[in-house]
Amino acid sequence: MESPGDHKQAQSHRLPFPEPVEPRRKAQWATSAFDHSSVWRLSASIPAVLAQVFRMAWRIDRRDVIVMVGAQLTYGICSAVALTATSRAMTHILGTGTVAGRVHAALPALLAIAVAAGIGRVAHGLASWSVGRLRPRLMTAADIAVVDAMVSVELAAFNEPGFAEEHEAAEAGSLRCDRLIYDVQSFMSALIKLVAAFGVLTVLHPLMLPVLVLAVAPSGTGAMAEARIEHRTHHANSSGRNVKGMMRWYLTTTQLADEVRGNSMAPYLMFWYRTITGRMDARSLTGAARALRINLLSACAGGVCLTLAWATLAWLTITGRMSLAIAATAVLAVRAALGNLTNAVHYAASLFHSSLFLGDWKRFITSSREHYPSHGTVVVPDRPETIRVEDVSFTYPNKTRPAVDGVSLTLRRGQVVAVLGENGSGKSTLTRLLCGLYTADKGRVLWDGADLAEMDLRRVWEHTGVVTQQFGYWPLSARENITLGQPVTSGDDRVWKVVDAVGMREAAEELPDGLDTLLARELWGGVSLSGGQWQRVACGRVLYREPDVVVLDEPTSQMDAQGEHDMFRLVRTIAPDRITVVVTHRPANARVADLIVVMDQGHIVEQGTFAELVTAGGRFQRWYELGQQA
Ligand SMILES: Nc1ncnc2c1ncn2[C@@H]1O[C@H](COP(=O)(O)OP(=O)(O)OP(=O)(O)O)[C@@H](O)[C@H]1O
Numbered sequence: 216m217e218s219p220g221d222h223k224q225a226q227s228h229r230l231p232f233p234e235p236v237e238p239r240r241k242a243q244w245a246t247s248a249f250d251h252s253s254v255w256r257l258s259a260s261i262p263a264v265l266a267q268v269f270r271m272a273w274r275i276d277r278r279d280v281i282v283m284v285g286a287q288l289t290y291g292i293c294s295a296v297a298l299t300a301t302s303r304a305m306t307h308i309l310g311t312g313t314v315a316g317r318v319h320a321a322l323p324a325l326l327a328i329a330v331a332a333g334i335g336r337v338a339h340g341l342a343s344w345s346v347g348r349l350r351p352r353l354m355t356a357a358d359i360a361v362v363d364a365m366v367s368v369e370l371a372a373f374n375e376p377g378f379a380e381e382h383e384a385a386e387a388g389s390l391r392c393d394r395l396i397y398d399v400q401s402f403m404s405a406l407i408k409l410v411a412a413f414g415v416l417t418v419l420h421p422l423m424l425p426v427l428v429l430a431v432a433p434s435g436t437g438a439m440a441e442a443r444i445e446h447r448t449h450h451a452n453s454s455g456r457n458v459k460g461m462m463r464w465y466l467t468t469t470q471l472a473d474e475v476r477g478n479s480m481a482p483y484l485m486f487w488y489r490t491i492t493g494r495m496d497a498r499s500l501t502g503a504a505r506a507l508r509i510n511l512l513s514a515c516a517g518g519v520c521l522t523l524a525w526a527t528l529a530w531l532t533i534t535g536r537m538s539l540a541i542a543a544t545a546v547l548a549v550r551a552a553l554g555n556l557t558n559a560v561h562y563a564a565s566l567f568h569s570s571l572f573l574g575d576w577k578r579f580i581t582s583s584r585e586h587y588p589s590h591g592t593v594v595v596p597d598r599p600e601t602i603r604v605e606d607v608s609f610t611y612p613n614k615t616r617p618a619v620d621g622v623s624l625t626l627r628r629g630q631v632v633a634v635l636g637e638n639g640s641g642k643s644t645l646t647r648l649l650c651g652l653y654t655a656d657k658g659r660v661l662w663d664g665a666d667l668a669e670m671d672l673r674r675v676w677e678h679t680g681v682v683t684q685q686f687g688y689w690p691l692s693a694r695e696n697i698t699l700g701q702p703v704t705s706g707d708d709r710v711w712k713v714v715d716a717v718g719m720r721e722a723a724e725e726l727p728d729g730l731d732t733l734l735a736r737e738l739w740g741g742v743s744l745s746g747g748q749w750q751r752v753a754c755g756r757v758l759y760r761e762p763d764v765v766v767l768d769e770p771t772s773q774m775d776a777q778g779e780h781d782m783f784r785l786v787r788t789i790a791p792d793r794i795t796v797v798v799t800h801r802p803a804n805a806r807v808a809d810l811i812v813v814m815d816q817g818h819i820v821e822q823g824t825f826a827e828l829v830t831a832g833g834r835f836q837r838w839y840e841l842g843q844q845a
Pocket residue numbers: 374611612614618636637638639640641642643644645
């Protein structure tokens with residue numbers, strides 16, 4: 216076995232860092248939607264994508280959608296008019312007679328071109344204006360939907376394998392909304408102008424149509440294939456992006472800056488970050504090489520087809536099947552059509568690509584509803600007298616052993632119940648089951664005899680106040696940090712009462728802007744608190760709520776001795792009006808409890824009053840004596 220000395224020596228020789236473990240992906244994430252679709256099916260889906268984007272935009276601002284579509288159509292009509300007028304003008308200018316006479320004859324057509332171009336520009340400006348207005352709001356709507364889904368799903372959703380990846384894909388979808396409406400506008404614009412050019416070309420010579428389609432088909436297929444590669448790479452990188460995002464937060468947050476430095480973690484963490492990022496880049500590079508091959512192929516095929524198109528035009532002119540004037544207009548129309556067809560294909564591919572991200576987004580928003588907490592109809596008791604836990608078991612996904620296993624317990628109003636146990640014995644899980652944050656796999660949790668699983672859990676949580684082990688350092692004002700959950704409506708009297716109760720008066724008065732001070736040192740004008748002070752604020756939040764059921768999970772782990780003592784006295788003081796559960800590792804704190812429960816491997820192994828357990832010769836007594844010796 217390696218001794219600490221060996222370890223130090225290994226460090227001094229700077230052995231290579233171990234390679235980071237590649238994050239696993241849920242099977243369905245191994246393939247992207249592109250893998251199951253042909254280019255034809257992808258193209259056929261464009262109308263549905265357009266309809267979806269229009270529906271989303273319609274909900275945001277009908278007027279802007281109407282302006283965008285109306286302006287785009289006007290723009291298209293102007294293009295058709297300009298092209299037809301060009302054909303007329305060409306016929307006159309390349310016709311017979313004096314130059315003055317030919318120009319004079321072409322004047323009405325030239326005027327029509329100028330007017331159509333002017334109106335077209337205004338219409339295009341209007342379309343861009345409406346897109347500019349819709350774009351941020353579409354993105355905001357998509358973003359808010361994701362955040363709303365995340366705060367609405369039940370806690371258990373976060374334990375589901377794949378949930379984080381689905382969320383990450385939805386985030387990418389909401390970001391992609393930024394260019395979605397722009398893609399729609401560009402696609403519509405290109406398509407309308409294309410139809411106009413096609414119309415003119417068909418009138419000039421019907422043979423030009425198939426030749427044109429042939430000319431752009433290769434670049435269209437190439438663009439679709441490229442989008443397929445890009446989306447596949449994006450999917451392959453989803454887990455990496457997810458874990459990298461988390462790591463990035465850990466590396467850059469001020470909260471862990473001391474741990475990273477004080478433990479010399481930076482070199483390995485940076486190695487880890489570079490390796491994971493490098494692997495993702497490698498996948499992107501492989502994708503880019505494939506995309507290049509496809510691009511080159513489609514460019515070559517496109518070139519051949521285009522040459523064919525020009526050759527056909529030349530042949531029609533040389534053989535006298537088409538007049539020179541018409542041929543000149545045809546050149547313009549072909550150029551316009553080619554440019555617009557290429558744009559239409561490009562934006563259709565981009566639109567389709569965006570639609571895949573949008574599909575991920577939509578799937579997440581829809582599937583997140585399956586994770587919404589129960590909407591049961593059983594009425595939540597207003598001031599519950601008892602919470603009865605009946606033979607409850609709960610196992611986390613990916614775990615074989617239950618975290619809570621066949622637990623039965625009764626908690627009464629006015630009582631404080633203390634839960635003790637070794638790390639991982641199931642204390643936190645039990646407290647979450649009591650207040651409906653998790654739903655039991657087996658057994659029931661009854662509030663005044665009514666099953667929690669049959670209640671509307673959001674109503675249940677109106678009656679609970681919870682301090683978790685990892686509470687939030689909310690980047691809000693000091694006041695909001697206390698009132699969060701039920702914002703203050705009038706005056707600060709209740710807030711100050713709570714501040715006094717949790718021993719934060721002095722610290723609060725020292726804040727530069729009092730209760731208005733922003734508790735986020737990362738933001739200008741903001742300050743931070745110490746760990747223990749943050750914990751007092753978290754306790755204050757629960758106190759301010761005055762809930763019927765109080766759950767405190769190691770509420771004093773960061774407090775000084777006086778703070779801890781005061782907090783447990785406070786727990787006792789507020790107990791008569793509510794059901795209180797407190798998880799603690801210190802048996803001495805359990806003195807305030809009416810009932811003490813000791814857990815081991817998901818089971819309750821001891822329960823009783825402090826006086827009973829402290830002499831019972833079990834775990835509680837042992838831990839208590841250890842505490843006394845320390
Ligand atoms: N989200 C989770 N996913 C999977 N397993 C979990 C999860 N949370 C907890 N567990 C597991 O469930 C068991 C009970 O955990 P729990 O957090 O309830 O213990 P605890 O008694 O509160 O521990 P501690 O004293 O360390 O806070 C442990 O084996 C733990 O590893």
